[in-house]
Amino acid sequence: xxxxxxxAIIQAMPLPFATFQVRKDSWILTAFNTAFQKLTNCVxxxxxxxxxxxxxxxxxDIQLGDEWYSVYQFKFSPDMAVLFFHDITARRSxxxxxxxxxKQAAACI
Numbered sequence: 001x002x003x004x005x006x007x008a009i010i011q012a013m014p015l016p017f018a019t020f021q022v023r024k025d026s027w028i029l030t031a032f033n034t035a036f037q038k039l040t041n042c043v044x045x046x047x048x049x050x051x052x053x054x055x056x057x058x059x060x061d062i063q064l065g066d067e068w069y070s071v072y073q074f075k076f077s078p079d080m081a082v083l084f085f086h087d088i089t090a091r092r093s094x095x096x097x098x099x100x101x102x103k104q105a106a107a108c109i
Contacts, residue, residue, distance in 0.1 A: 016040070016069075016085035020048070027081060039064065039085065061088065068092045 010017055016036035020027040027048040036042070059072050070086045 016083075018042075018083045020081045020083070022075065022079050022081050030080075036083075036085070039069075061092075 011033050013033065014035055016033065016039045018032035018036045019030050021030050029042055029044055029046045029048075031044065032042070058074060059070065061068060061070050063069075067087060067089045068091075070088050072084045072086070073081055075081045
C-alpha cells in the first residue's frame with residue numbers, strides 16, 4: 001500500500017499537471033494527470049513542439065481554444081521539469097470588461 005497520498009492527489013486535482021524530461025533541444029512528456037490529458041490530448045513521449053502551446057518563461061498566459069490559462073513551470077532536477085495550469089478565463093473576461101465598468105461608474109458619480 002502506498003502510504004504517500006501525493007500521487008493520488010495530483011491525479012485527482014482539477015489543475016492540469018505534467019512532468020517532462022528536459023533535453024538540450026526539447027521537453028519530452030513523461031507523466032501527467034487526467035486534467036492535463038483532457039486539456040491537451042497529449043500522450044507520454046510527446047515533445048513540447050507537438051503541443052498546442054509553447055513553453056516560454058517560468059510563467060506565461062496562453063490561450064487554448066476559448067480558454068485562457070496561466071502556465072507555471074519549474075525544474076525540480078537538472079533534467080526534469082513540471083508544468084501547472086490554472087484556468088484564468090473568467091478573470092480575463094472580467095479584465096476585458098473593466099474599462100467599460102469603470103467608465104459607467106465614473107458617469108454615475
